[in-house]
Amino acid sequence: MANQQMSLAPQLPTKVKIxxxxxxxGLQNEALINGKAISAADKVALIELLSDAGVSYIESGSFVSPKWVPQMATSAEVFATIKRNSKVVYAALTPNMKGYEAAMAVNADEIAIFSAASESFSQKNINCSIEESIARFAPIIADAKKRNIKVRGYVSCVVGCPYEGDIAPEQVAMVAQKLHAMGCYEISLGDTIGIGTPASVTKMLQAVSARVPTAQLAVHFHDTYGQALTNIYAALQFGISVVDSAIAGLGGCPYAKGASGNVATEDVVYLLNGLGITTNIDFDKLLQAGWFISKKLGKPPTSKVSTAYLAQQ
Structure with missing residues (x-):
């Protein structure tokens, strides 16, 4: 019986990259404090705390118009100030060539570009069609290749859209395949409004993995309906070994009404530790990083694990 139970156990990755x-x-979708965004110094302190905790990949800023995303206006200062750890990748989101050039000017290690699986979301988010958004990235990827800069691709609304409802898995697969074919080494699949369930997520992953190797896929879940951890577990069972998360569950989505923040890094690492999956992250130091930024924002962390640990102190 024991052997039978062992044979039924899912095959999970032995190591996961956070x-x-x-x-x-996270921070770009946090409300301004007394009309001001969190300071560059506090962002730098957070990034260095995360680095010290063993987090090996930190999306440290975004080079977008401060008119649209005021919280990211200090990204150049952040990149210029952080004490870099050679074991950490400090990445930047770049929506266009101007943003890419700004990221290169401050020596971002990697860049990320983004599209959507929903035409309506693409129009409302970046004012262009999916095809147009992907075409914009061609010169960025071409230049990045010359510089040996790796490019990560995001696909938003992979199971549902606030304007269109359910999104067909094949639509997600088509967008992911195009980004992969252009040269994105990894495609992060984002449930932007957090409506996914293990069933819908698995169907989506089946469609995408038919076109893009599973080893080059990542998942990015919001926790609006409390399904993020179960969706991550479903993705792990599918063979996904890269998970996006935000310390203290920071963020949300300004284009998706009611969408809560990203799944909390503390909760994800607690889950992975419980499954015996290696992350190389110091959990106590990770908690400290979450408490630091939550205090700066003047609000409690949304991480249930963090809240439980705080109650024990």
Missing amino acids: VEVGPRD
Whole structure:
């Protein structure tokens, strides 16, 4: 019976890479404090705390118009100030060539570009069609190749859209395949409004993995309906070994009404530790990083694990 149970156990990755998106995707969607964005110094302190905790990939800023995303206006200062750890990748989101050039000027290690699986979301988010958004990235990827800069691709709304409802898995697969064919070494599949369930996520992953190797896929879940961890577990069972998350569950989505923040890094690492999956992250130091930024924002962390640990102190 024991052997039978063992044979039924899912095959999970032995190691998972955490892509920490709190300093970018998290903070860019946090409300201003007394009309001001969190300071560059506090962002730098957060990034260095995460680095010290063993987080090996930190999305540290975004080079977008401060008119649209005021919280990211200090990204150049952040990149110029952080004490870099040679074992850490400090990445930047670049929506266009101007943003890419700004990221290169401050020596971002990697860049990320983004599209969507929903035409309506693409139009409302970046004011162009999916095809147009992908075409914009061609010169960026071409130049990045010359510089040996790796490019990561995001696909938003992979299971549902606030304007269109359910998104067909084949639509997600088509967009992911195009980004992969252009040269993105990894495609992060984002449930932007957090409506996915293990069933819908698995169907989506089946469609995408038919066109893009599973080893080059990552997942990015929001926790609006409390399904992020179960969706991550479903992705692990599917063979995904890269998970995006945000310290203290920072963020949300300004284009998706009611969408809560990214799944909390603390909760994800607690899950992975419990499954015996290696992350090389110091959990106590990770908690400290979450408490630091939550205090600066004047609000409690949304991480349930962090909240539980705080209650024990």
